[in-house]
Amino acid sequence: MDSNHKPERTRLTAENWELAALQMIADHGVGALAVEALARELGVTKGSFYWHFRSREALLQAALDRWEEYGEREVLGQIEKIADPRQRLPELFRRVAHELQPHRVYAALLKALDHPLVVPVMARVSKRRTEFLETAYREAGLVPREALNRARLTYAAYVGFLQLNFTLGLPRLNHDEFDSYIEHMIATLIPA
Amino acid sequence: MDSNHKPERTRLTAENWELAALQMIADHGVGALAVEALARELGVTKGSFYWHFRSREALLQAALDRWEEYGEREVLGQIEKIADPRQRLPELFRRVAHELQPHRVYAALLKALDHPLVVPVMARVSKRRTEFLETAYREAGLVPREALNRARLTYAAYVGFLQLNFTLGLPRLNHDEFDSYIEHMIATLIPA
DNA sequence: ACGAATCCATACGGGTGAGTATGGGGCGCG
DNA sequence: CGCGCCCCATACTCACCCGTATGGATTCGT
Known part of the structure; x- marks a missing residue:
């Protein structure tokens, strides 16, 4: 030194x-x-x-x-x-859930949505990801209107989870609680 | 003047x-x-x-x-x-969805989660509301573990929706699209 | 090796917004 | 009527941070 x-x-x-x-x-x-x-x-x-x-x-x-x-x-x-569309959504959920590090910038940007430079970036990213979810839900068997709404619901749940647990650090989920939550999310949002 | x-x-x-x-x-x-x-x-x-x-x-x-x-x-x-617990959740969703004005402060506070004074307030409010949802889901017939996870999912979807549609103004839903989304949310998240 | 381009330090100007000091004006109350 | 308290205006100081100006140092091309 x-x-x-x-x-x-x-x-x-x-x-x-x-x-x-x-x-x-x-x-x-x-x-x-x-x-x-x-x-x-x-x-x-x-x-x-x-x-x-x-x-x-x-x-x-x-x-x-x-x-x-x-x-x-x-x-x-x-x-x-991931080739199989049926496996794509659950796998997406699990992967995203376990890579918390890349989401730190996203969570920070969520708190800067007043800044003029941040808004268009977040708008583009959110739009692309929601559309990605929408096609995935259609491939999973949902009719178009349901696929669109389910995609919006899923992405909103993702964003809200980031805010609540990441930024706010609210319930401080441990590993088991976290996995339980993710599996519940998969069971609730992804059609069988 | x-x-x-x-x-x-x-x-x-x-x-x-x-x-x-x-x-x-x-x-x-x-x-x-x-x-x-x-x-x-x-x-x-x-x-x-x-x-x-x-x-x-x-x-x-x-x-x-x-x-x-x-x-x-x-x-x-x-x-x-609202006396009937079965009607409480859908009614809650519909009411919250149509009173956008009181949520403007909440959405603004969501973007200020770095400020030390804001964090404890939001932590308390989020905790109370999630617990409220949890008991409502238990009254609707979910087992405790499922009720807890469903409450977290629901509240995360609420928070994320505020961020995406309110702050970001992303898809700019019109009235019909908005109602359609709310009903889809009710059908997906609330047990029959 | 030596000039030129690249990268950085130092020092300054200016704008913004929090907090302070102090005095003045309105209003009740005797 | 006039005295005192509550509320506010004016005029500062201070700290922070963006952006600029200019010269020094290091590195690269040839």
């Missing part, structure tokens, strides 16, 4: 700033995304930041774009590999 | 500030709760505010307390009058 407590050093790239921004958003919310605080975190000063980005909002936009692109590629990409 | 465009005048009381604060929270979120902005809204200056309240946080706390107390008295009080 010859220099700082943050072992990062040497030159930075725009990607470094964007990833650090996403980390900051996940930890302390969009409102805490300040350039001087980020610079401290990275062991540099504002002088560095304003070389890579035109403004604070430009960084936020870049970070959101990166997050959205990553989310589409990772979350939905894996699921579409 | 001899004076201001805001027809409020004469001396103010602490209650006036708290109600104006809740209005501001509902309209522009907790972050927009600034004392100078509120003072402008009420047609006075900061000098007035700091006579009634010690700080900005004191106002926020008072407003939250008022909202929590009002919510318990109004929302849950009406529902408990």
